[in-house]
Amino acid sequence: MNIILKTENLSKRYGAIQALDGLSLSIPRGSVYGILGPNGSGKTTALGIILGAIRANSGSWSWFGDEPGPEHLRKVGSLLEKPNFLPYLTGERNLKIVADIRGTGYDSIEPALVKTGIYDRRKSNFHTYSLGMKQRLGLAAALLGDPEVLVLDEPTNGLDPQGIYDVRQLIMDEARCGRTVILASHILDEVEKVCTHVAVLSKGKLLAQGTTAELLKSADVIEIAADNLDKLQSVLEKNTLVKKIVRNGNILELTVDPATPMERITEPVARAGLSATHLLRRATKLESRFLDLIKGDN
Amino acid sequence: MRRILTIEYNKLIGYRAFWVLPGIYAILMLLFFRIFTRLDMIQVNGERVPIESILRMEKVWHYLTWFAGFFHYLFIALIILLIGNEMRNGFWRMAVTSGLRRVDLLTGKWLVMGILSLFSTAIVLLVGYLAAGFAPVDIPDTAFPLQLATLFFLQAFCYIQFGLTAGIWLERTGLGILLVLLYAMAGEPLIGYFLPTAIKEWLPLNVFASLIPNPVLEDVGLGTSAITTGLALTRSAVWLALLGGLAWLKVRNTDL
Ligand SMILES: Nc1ncnc2c1ncn2[C@@H]1O[C@H](COP(=O)(O)OP(=O)(O)O)[C@@H](O)[C@H]1O
Ligand SMILES: [Mg+2]
Numbered sequence: 001m002n003i004i005l006k007t008e009n010l011s012k013r014y015g016a017i018q019a020l021d022g023l024s025l026s027i028p029r030g031s032v033y034g035i036l037g038p039n040g041s042g043k044t045t046a047l048g049i050i051l052g053a054i055r056a057n058s059g060s061w062s063w064f065g066d067e068p069g070p071e072h073l074r075k076v077g078s079l080l081e082k083p084n085f086l087p088y089l090t091g092e093r094n095l096k097i098v099a100d101i102r103g104t105g106y107d108s109i110e111p112a113l114v115k116t117g118i119y120d121r122r123k124s125n126f127h128t129y130s131l132g133m134k135q136r137l138g139l140a141a142a143l144l145g146d147p148e149v150l151v152l153d154e155p156t157n158g159l160d161p162q163g164i165y166d167v168r169q170l171i172m173d174e175a176r177c178g179r180t181v182i183l184a185s186h187i188l189d190e191v192e193k194v195c196t197h198v199a200v201l202s203k204g205k206l207l208a209q210g211t212t213a214e215l216l217k218s219a220d221v222i223e224i225a226a227d228n229l230d231k232l233q234s235v236l237e238k239n240t241l242v243k244k245i246v247r248n249g250n251i252l253e254l255t256v257d258p259a260t261p262m263e264r265i266t267e268p269v270a271r272a273g274l275s276a277t278h279l280l281r282r283a284t285k286l287e288s289r290f291l292d293l294i295k296g297d298n
Numbered sequence: 299m300r301r302i303l304t305i306e307y308n309k310l311i312g313y314r315a316f317w318v319l320p321g322i323y324a325i326l327m328l329l330f331f332r333i334f335t336r337l338d339m340i341q342v343n344g345e346r347v348p349i350e351s352i353l354r355m356e357k358v359w360h361y362l363t364w365f366a367g368f369f370h371y372l373f374i375a376l377i378i379l380l381i382g383n384e385m386r387n388g389f390w391r392m393a394v395t396s397g398l399r400r401v402d403l404l405t406g407k408w409l410v411m412g413i414l415s416l417f418s419t420a421i422v423l424l425v426g427y428l429a430a431g432f433a434p435v436d437i438p439d440t441a442f443p444l445q446l447a448t449l450f451f452l453q454a455f456c457y458i459q460f461g462l463t464a465g466i467w468l469e470r471t472g473l474g475i476l477l478v479l480l481y482a483m484a485g486e487p488l489i490g491y492f493l494p495t496a497i498k499e500w501l502p503l504n505v506f507a508s509l510i511p512n513p514v515l516e517d518v519g520l521g522t523s524a525i526t527t528g529l530a531l532t533r534s535a536v537w538l539a540l541l542g543g544l545a546w547l548k549v550r551n552t553d554l
Contacts, residue, residue: 048391048395048553048554051394051395052394052395052400053391053394053395053553053554054553054554055551055552055553070394070397070398070399071397072397073394073395073396073397074396074397076397078395078396080391080392080395082388084387084388084389084391084392085387085388085389085392086309086312086313086383086384086387086389087387088312088313088314088383089308089309089311089312089313090312093308093311093312096308097305097308097309097393098392098396100301100304100305100308101305101393101396101397101398102396102397103301103397125312141392141396
């Protein structure tokens with residue numbers, strides 16, 4: 001059984017808002033699986049459903065190949081959107097409650113507090129914590145009892161640069177120990193740095209899913225122009241190495257793999273009796289690929 | 299069950315209102331006992347009656363449990379505060395995503411309600427026995443008032459269940475408490491005014507109140523409350539099941 005979590009056609013509607021629209025994902029064991037999408041794209045809704053907090057309107061999912069149930073969630077450490085603790089209890093007592101629910105025993109509390117760097121403040125009431133400390137306590141709760149799976153929803157929210165670095169480091173450490181991590185984020189850079197797999201969400205719909213290398217690897221754009229732009233376009237459309245053609249004024253922008261040799265593009269053009277009046281090759285940033293993916297949906 | 303109790307214990311230990319409100323109840327009941335033991339005459343229909351003539355332990359228990367019934371509202375406020383705090387701070391979301399069954403969110407509360415009802419009953423018994431010991435006259439028959447104590451316990455539990463269901467559906471603490479008090483003081487009497495007696499007697503707080511009939515009415519000869527204890531018990535059970543079911547309906551289906 002190498003699929004940890006599988007969702008099929010999950011949908012959720014809030015009144016007029018379709019928060020999630022037929023989401024199907026397969027998350028392999030041992031992966032760091034990024035769910036990438038702008039604010040409001042349905043990441044929290046999706047994670048809320050698979051964690052039992054939000055009721056889906058339709059669709060199904062399975063944990064560890066089984067019908068989902070509370071016993072599975074005890075093996076999943078999660079931080080959904082924001083740390084949810086009782087403000088009038090100390091950090092430590094809040095963790096005791098989580099440990100009781102998860103059935104992990106109180107022994108696991110101290111290491112988790114140390115790992116997330118809030119051991120010194122464990123006796124303070126939760127409401128006296130800064131935003132960053134609250135987030136760290138949320139992470140400590142997720143780590144209790146070495147869960148097989150970590151589900152983290154925007155875990156670097158509210159953290160300073162050092163905190164962001166620490167959390168990313170922590171996620172990578174946990175992944176190295178063989179844990180499966182599901183990480184929702186709107187920050188492309190974060191997903192790219194940390195995740196082995198990624199699913200891109202927009203407006204509740206899955207736009208793409210695959211390994212990070214496949215999906216977010218950079219692409220090159222070749223700008224090309226000729227006197228007869230229509231003929232040029234029809235020639236290029238027949239070239240399988242050209243992934244995408246965008247007409248921008250009297251220039252065509254071709255998206256190609258960075259490994260594509262230039263001649264493989266220009267030779268067929270020349271053979272068709274066309275001469276390029278403009279030719280420029282540039283590498284695109286990941287950022288714009290991500291934005292492309294999302295724009296393609298509009 | 300022990301796990302759920304431990305979770306509730308850890309939640310309550312740091313929550314001040316949980317210790318303050320029952321404390322207020324205990325203090326007020328003891329004050330009542332002080333007044334009671336100073337009394338040697340009471341007024342009935344404008345006539346002064348020496349207290350010995352009506353003072354039998356049976357009566358003392360009845361007055362005490364009936365009087366203590368007004369304090370159920372403190373416990374209703376407490377349960378609404380507890381529920382509201384947990385829902386507002388995302389505690390339920392955290393608990394469920396960590397693997398607590400949704401029904402156990404309620405099991406925990408039912409355990410706490412049982413403990414609060416027991417505490418409330420214990421205070422009534424304590425005050426009763428103190429009253430018997432310190433009364434200005436010897437009161438005959440200090441046997442344990444099993445029936446009244448049981449009815450009082452059930453009554454307390456039913457009232458708190460009313461608060462629990464209201465709290466769960468209203469989600470906001472302040473508003474929840476206000477609406478429940480409004481309903482108890484004005485809503486139900488007003489609604490009852492427009493309903494035929496047969497239906498009015500079915501209104502929930504009326505039903506719960508009728509578990510321990512008003513002793514003053516009895517003493518001034520206005521008769522006991524209209525329904526028997528057996529009927530009050532049956533109707534209370536119906537309401538308890540209904541309110542419990544309503545609470546579960548919300549907890550089971552809501553997005554946390
Ligand atoms: N409780 C709710 N009531 C109404 N709309 C909601 C609720 N929760 C989320 N939404 C809407 O659903 C969409 C998806 O939200 P969410 O899953 O939180 O997105 P993300 O986590 O990707 O930022 C948003 O448009 C949001 O406004
Ligand atoms: Mg979110």
